[in-house]
Each structure stands twice: as structure tokens, then as C-alpha cells.
Amino acid sequence: MHCSLINKSFEIAKKENRPALLTYTVAGDNTKKKSLEILFSISKYADICELGFPHNTPIADGGQIQTSAYRAIKNGIKIKEVFSIVSKFKKVKKKKPIILMGYYNMIYQFNENKFISKCKKSKVDGLIVVDLPHPENKNFALKCKKNKINFIQLVSPTTSKFRLRKIINDSHDMIYYISMLSTTGGKLKVSPKKIINEYQKIKKQNRSKNVVIGFGITEKSIKSLKKADGLVVGSAICEEITRSIKKRQNTVTNVTNIVRRLKNKIK
Amino acid sequence: MKLRKNIPLIDQHDKLGFWGGKFGGSFIPETLKKPVEDLTKEFQKLRKDKSFLKKRDFYFKNYIGTPTSFVKLKKLTDHLGGAQIWAKVVSEANGGAHKIYNATVHALICKAMGKKYIVGDTGAGYAGKMLSMAAKEFGLKCKIFMGAKDIKRQKPNCQAMRKNGAEIIPVYSGSQTLVDAVSECMRYWVSNCDNTHMCVGSTVGPNIFVKICGWSTTQISRELKIQLKDKFKKFPKKIKLINCVGGGSSAYGFWSEFIDYDKNQIELIGVEAGGPQKSKLHAAPLSRNAKIGILHGAASYVCQNNEGQIQETESISAGLDYPGVSPLHCLLKDTKRARYTHATDEDALNAYRIIKKFEKLNPSLEPSHAFAEAIKIAPKLSKDTVIIVNSCGDARKDKDILKKRLGKY
Numbered sequence: 001m002h003c004s005l006i007n008k009s010f011e012i013a014k015k016e017n018r019p020a021l022l023t024y025t026v027a028g029d030n031t032k033k034k035s036l037e038i039l040f041s042i043s044k045y046a047d048i049c050e051l052g053f054p055h056n057t058p059i060a061d062g063g064q065i066q067t068s069a070y071r072a073i074k075n076g077i078k079i080k081e082v083f084s085i086v087s088k089f090k091k092v093k094k095k096k097p098i099i100l101m102g103y104y105n106m107i108y109q110f111n112e113n114k115f116i117s118k119c120k121k122s123k124v125d126g127l128i129v130v131d132l133p134h135p136e137n138k139n140f141a142l143k144c145k146k147n148k149i150n151f152i153q154l155v156s157p158t159t160s161k162f163r164l165r166k167i168i169n170d171s172h173d174m175i176y177y178i179s180m181l182s183t184t185g186g187k188l189k190v191s192p193k194k195i196i197n198e199y200q201k202i203k204k205q206n207r208s209k210n211v212v213i214g215f216g217i218t219e220k221s222i223k224s225l226k227k228a229d230g231l232v233v234g235s236a237i238c239e240e241i242t243r244s245i246k247k248r249q250n251t252v253t254n255v256t257n258i259v260r261r262l263k264n265k266i267k
Numbered sequence: 268m269k270l271r272k273n274i275p276l277i278d279q280h281d282k283l284g285f286w287g288g289k290f291g292g293s294f295i296p297e298t299l300k301k302p303v304e305d306l307t308k309e310f311q312k313l314r315k316d317k318s319f320l321k322k323r324d325f326y327f328k329n330y331i332g333t334p335t336s337f338v339k340l341k342k343l344t345d346h347l348g349g350a351q352i353w354a355k356v357v358s359e360a361n362g363g364a365h366k367i368y369n370a371t372v373h374a375l376i377c378k379a380m381g382k383k384y385i386v387g388d389t390g391a392g393y394a395g396k397m398l399s400m401a402a403k404e405f406g407l408k409c410k411i412f413m414g415a416k417d418i419k420r421q422k423p424n425c426q427a428m429r430k431n432g433a434e435i436i437p438v439y440s441g442s443q444t445l446v447d448a449v450s451e452c453m454r455y456w457v458s459n460c461d462n463t464h465m466c467v468g469s470t471v472g473p474n475i476f477v478k479i480c481g482w483s484t485t486q487i488s489r490e491l492k493i494q495l496k497d498k499f500k501k502f503p504k505k506i507k508l509i510n511c512v513g514g515g516s517s518a519y520g521f522w523s524e525f526i527d528y529d530k531n532q533i534e535l536i537g538v539e540a541g542g543p544q545k546s547k548l549h550a551a552p553l554s555r556n557a558k559i560g561i562l563h564g565a566a567s568y569v570c571q572n573n574e575g576q577i578q579e580t581e582s583i584s585a586g587l588d589y590p591g592v593s594p595l596h597c598l599l600k601d602t603k604r605a606r607y608t609h610a611t612d613e614d615a616l617n618a619y620r621i622i623k624k625f626e627k628l629n630p631s632l633e634p635s636h637a638f639a640e641a642i643k644i645a646p647k648l649s650k651d652t653v654i655i656v657n658s659c660g661d662a663r664k665d666k667d668i669l670k671k672r673l674g675k676y
Contacts, residue, residue: 056441056576057562059453060296066440079574104294105561109575131294131564136283158301158460181298182458 005097005125006150007173009047010210010229018266019226020047022212023259024101024234026068027051027085028077029241034251035072036085038241041256043089043096045263050128050232053082053102060130062185064235067242079110083122090123099126099152112140116147126150128176134167145172152176155202157190168205176232177202179215185235188216192224199228219258223265233262270602272527276519276595277481284474285566287601290594293473295564299453302460307475309380314482322375327486330404331367334490335359337498337655342625343642350507350648352641353655354628355491357517362397363661364631365517366468368483370397373466374405376479380464386410387466388452390417390445390513391586391633392424392664394468399433409433412452416443417585424664442579445513445589449563469514470593473564477594484520487657492524504532505652507644510659511636512537512553512607513586515593517659522605530604537596538636540582541609548581550588553600553607562591568600583612583668584632586660610639616672618642619662631660632668 013020023046029035043049054069054077061069086098100119107115107129119127127149132140134153141151153171155164156178168175177199180190195213202211213225214232225231240258244251268287271279280286284293295303313319327333336359340352357365377385385407389395395411402409411428415437418425428435441447456465467476495502508525510518518537525533539551549555552568560569562577570578570590582588599605615632618639622628630638637656645654662669669676
């Protein structure tokens with residue numbers, strides 16, 4: 001899987017001596033059309049785009065992403081339309097990796113195999129399933145691998161050494177390190193130095209894996225975590241969408257501005 | 268799918284925590300893996316630890332007040348003119364409902380693990396009230412997550428929680444009921460699992476929480492087994508155990524010691540919340556054939572749409588107003604050991620009115636659902652049939668609703 005688009009994106013960033021920037025937005029937030037426009041626009045600056053397929057009982061998400069998810073569902077987003085957003089995006093941006101992110105019930109109801117084949121057809125590059133941890137995810141991750149889709153394992157500050165080794169063993173090109181004990185969008189309650197320390201422990205186990213850090217990263221803190229292979233910003237973006245809608249401003253412009261500023265800070 | 272004999276149902280799961288290969292499990296974010304594993308190990312240790320069991324029995328006896336009484340509802344039986352109707356008056360337990368068993372055990376575990384903070388969810392407010400009581404008893408700091416809609420409709424229990432020194436965190440997301448309270452409580456635990464213990468208020472949630480809760484409420488059927496032998500010279504040949512089912516903690520506790528019996532001798536009947544007569548919404552995933560889905564860390568029958576979004580529920584009884592149900596009950600349904608049905612809001616209110624008219628019992632809206640089924644089937648049954656209803660909650664908390672709907676309380 002070494003030629004995966006995800007791997008390539010990390011290679012490009014490394015050559016430029018910076019971490020890869022990963023964004024997270026919710027498909028259908030606040031409409032199908034708008035979320036695709038946002039995706040196109042921010043992909044100028046983002047190296048990898050995570051796209052959430054929203055669920056109405058998101059147990060690991062904080063207020064900002066919950067708001068985006070509820071808004072998208074209220075505006076009628078369906079799982080099939082999430083795939084069509086990806087297809088439309090990939091037709092134009094062939095080399096930009098897309099990672100779908102969500103909760104397992106949505107995949108379970110759609111049917112695992114059907115979900116994976118839909119991913120393949122619409123050219124999804126990777127998958128993050130928040131509530132399908134290791135080792136429960138082994139079979140599903142293997143199915144993804146067979147279909148050349150990256151299954152992204154999550155690691156958190158509570159992950160034991162023993163588990164860490166096993167998770168890394170079963171991981172594909174990318175590993176997602178959760179910066180702290182928190183839902184998404186929490187205030188960064190751990191020092192960046194400590195986060196990087198923990199991050200290094202994962203890297204030490206296997207240098208070839210790309211490890212990204214996420215949860216609680218904002219314009220303020222992103223620079224201090226520059227040493228990582230990649231950094232994920234989600235809640236700060238979702239919050240901007242909410243703010244722009246409230247102020248009746250252009251969400252596409254405002255969100256793009258944030259992503260551009262984030263990118264400039266890690267260059 | 269088969270039930271095994273002589274093994275508690277809570278222990279009949281596979282390595283990954285699934286009952287019958289597909290119900291339960293632990294669908295949790297990575298951050299919760301470690302605290303859930305720690306809790307699992309601790310519980311495995313404690314349930315075999317003699318001094319812990321002694322402590323549990325001491326608090327069950329002296330703090331909760333066991334056994335709760337087992338009485339014949341003579342006037343109701345005469346009025347209906349069929350099967351004998353009995354009640355296990357679990358609402359006599361300290362605090363007024365079965366939720367005290369699980370809350371007390373969780374507080375004891377929290378203490379044993381050296382944690383000072385305990386959090387929990389609540390719908391009817393009983394799980395919250397009991398957890399706040401247990402927290403006070405054991406010197407723990409307590410936060411209770413409760414839907415804003417439930418805070419409004421279950422005021423007396425909220426007052427009790429605050430009096431016990433617990434902080435109530437109102438939840439405004441989604442339908443503002445139990446389902447959202449559980450989500451928010453889990454989110455809080457994700458962020459604070461290093462120093463906080465979480466109590467799930469029913470036999471739902473990740474595998475270990477189903478087990479702890481079931482292990483706690485089993486006390487009900489342990490008592491009933493002895494009481495049955497006391498009251499009847501010969502063990503009755505036809506028994507029907509009727510219990511309301513929301514998450515299913517009181518029903519599991521009421522049935523657990525009787526699951527190995529032949530179903531022709533002891534029938535288990537679960538009554539879910541059918542919601543208002545005129546509404547399409549309900550909270551009856553088992554009896555209205557919902558599909559299997561994943562909610563709050565476990566697979567079970569769940570009220571949901573085709574996409575997998577969790578559906579809003581509606582019931583007059585906050586304690587039953589939940590879209591999912593215990594994986595234990597899913598297994599009992601699929602193996603046909605238990606039969607599940609539902610009663611509407613109106614059925615439950617009517618049952619409450621009848622019980623009040625004939626007996627000195629004051630069942631809350633949750634067990635009123637079970638009484639509705641008892642009242643429905645009793646006249647058609649023979650006099651040697653013994654119907655036992657678990658009157659698992661007291662109606663004081665429903666004062667406002669009952670006044671509004673029946674004109675008096």
C-alpha cells in the first residue's frame with residue numbers, strides 16, 4: 001500500500017519540511033452543495049480531507065461537531081449522498097486523499113461489504129470508525145486493506161504499551177493519535193511538549209507509519225505541534241461554519257481563510 | 268442461538284462481549300478501552316472477593332432494606348376473577364425503586380478503585396437519585412446527566428438529587444431525554460476517565476456495564492425465589508413474571524434466577540412503552556420489531572431509521588423512554604425464552620387508576636405498564652395461575668403527570 005495517495009501526501013509534506021494538514025468537515029453541512037464547495041475550496045491548502053458522515057448519537061464528539069452533524073442531518077443528508085459528494089470531488093481532485101469518518105452503526109446498517117465497495121467506487125482513500133476499536137475492528141480493517149482502503153487506527157493517551165504494539169502491527173499507512181482525554185474540540189489541557197513526547201513513543205515503534213495528532217488543535221496551538229507527521233483540525237472549522245451561518249456570511253470564504261491561516265502557521 | 272443452564276445470563280457472552288454472537292459487545296472510542304478494561308478486571312476480582320460480597324450484602328440489608336415484600340393483591344384478583352395477582356414490591360427499597368441496587372454496587376466499585384468522582388445518567392430520575400444517595404453514603408462527588416425534558420417532568424427526583432449534594436447537568440441536545448443523557452454522560456467519561464467512575468443506569472451500554480447492573484439487580488429474584496417457597500407449600504405450576512422493560516435492568520433482576528425453568532412453568536413477559544395511542548412514536552424496540560443497531564457502545568434492537576440514525580421515542584414514562592434495550596433481553600427474545608409486548612400511555616394510566624382503586628400500592632408509570640398487561644390477561648387465566656408483577660418504582664415522582672392526566676394523585 002506504499003503508493004497510496006495518503007502516503008504520497010505525507011511524502012510531499014515531508015519534502016517541504018512541514019506536517020501534513022488534515023481538515024475535517026461534515027458532509028452535508030450545511031447543505032450537500034455547500035459542503036462540496038467547502039471541500040473544493042479548502043483542498044487548495046489541506047493535504048488530506050476528512051469528511052464526516054454524520055450520526056445523531058455521536059458519543060465521542062464535542063459540541064462543535066455535534067452541531068454540524070445535527071445540521072447536516074436536519075438538512076437531509078443521506079449516506080448515498082455522502083458518497084456522491086466524494087465522487088464529485090474526486091473526479092476533479094484526483095490526487096487529493098479523502099478519508100471518511102463516522103460511527104459504526106451507519107456502516108452496519110448500510111452493510112459492511114456494500115459500504116466498502118461504495119467507498120472503492122467513489123474513490124475513498126481511508127476510513128476512520130470512531131467506535132470500532134482494536135481488536136474488534138480486525139476483520140473490517142482487513143476487508144478495507146484488501147480493497148486498498150486505508151483503515152486508520154486510533155491511539156489515545158490511555159492506550160497501554162501492549163495494546164499500542166498490537167494496534168501499530170495491524171495499522172495501515174496512517175495512525176491517528178488523540179492528543180488528550182477529551183471529546184473532539186475540547187480545550188487543549190495537555191502541554192504541546194507532553195503531546196509530542198507521547199507522539200514520539202508511537203513513532204519509535206515503527207518509523208514508517210505516518211502518525212497524525214488531532215483533538216483540540218486550533219490556530220493558536222497548531223504551530224507548537226509542528227513536529228508531527230500530520231495535524232488534524234476539525235472542531236475549529238465546524239465552529240466557523242456555525243459562526244458564518246449566524247452572521248449570514250459566506251461559509252466557503254470564511255472556512256477557506258481559516259484553513260489557509262492554519263497552513264501558513266506550519267509552513 | 269441457545270441459552271445455557273446453570274450459568275448466569277450475564278456471563279453467557281463470548282470473548283468480545285457478545286451475547287448470542289451478535290448482541291452487546293463494546294463499541295467504544297479508543298480512549299475508553301483502558302478504563303473499561305480496568306473496570307472489567309476489577310469487577311471480575313470483586314465478585315469473587317468474600318469481603319466485597321459481605322460488604323454488598325451488608326449494604327443491601329441495612330441500607331437498601333432487603334428483602335422487599337411479596338404480597339397478594341387480593342382485591343384486584345377478586346375484581347378480575349381469573350389468575351391470582353401478586354406483586355413484588357421492589358419500590359419499598361430505599362429511595363423507592365430498584366435502581367438503588369446498581370447504584371450501590373457502582374459506588375462500592377468506585378470506592379474499591381480509589382476514584383473520588385462518580386457520574387451517571389438518568390431518565391425517570393431514579394437512577395440519578397439513587398446514585399446521588401449512594402454517592403452521599405460513600406463520600407463520593409457526583410454528577411448526574413439528565414435530559415432537559417426529563418428534568419421538567421420528574422421534578423421530585425431532581426429535588427432529591429440536589430438535596431443529596433449531586434450536581435444535575437441538563438442535556439439540551441437531540442430529544443432532551445434519556446438517550447441524550449447517556450450520550451453526554453459517556454462524553455464526559457471520555458474526557459475524565461482518569462479520575463472518574465461512570466455508572467450506566469441500566470443493563471445497557473458496553474458489555475461490562477450490562478454485567479455489573481445485571482449482577483446487582485439479581486437480588487430481586489434471589490429474594491423472590493425464597494419468598495415463593497415460603498408462601499406456597501408447593502411451588503406453583505404456572506407462574507407468569509411480568510415486568511416493564513426500558514433498558515431492562517429491573518426485568519433482568521426479576522427474572523434472572525428463573526431463566527433456567529421451563530417456560531411452560533414460568534413464563535417471562537416484558538412490557539415495553541407503546542407511547543401515546545395516537546402517536547407513531549414509541550419506545551418498544553423488542554415488541555415492535557426494530558432492527559439490530561449499535562447504540563451507546565452495544566448492539567441491540569434499536570429504534571432507528573433505515574440509515575442508522577437513532578429514532579426519537581415517546582412515552583409518558585421517562586424511565587422507559589429509550590430507543591435501545593439490553594442485549595440480555597435481545598437474547599431472551601431471540602431464544603424465545605421471554606415474550607415481549609407493549610402497553611400504551613393510556614393503558615398504563617388506566618392500570619394505575621385500577622391498582623389505586625383496589626390496592627394500597629402506588630406503582631410509578633413504569634411498572635404501571637406491566638400491570639396493564641397483568642390486568643389484560645388475568646381474567647382469561649385459571650385460578651391456579653400465579654401472575655407476579657414487579658412493582659419496581661414508586662409513583663411519587665409522577666405526581667405532576669398523574670394529576671394532569673387523571674385529575675388527582
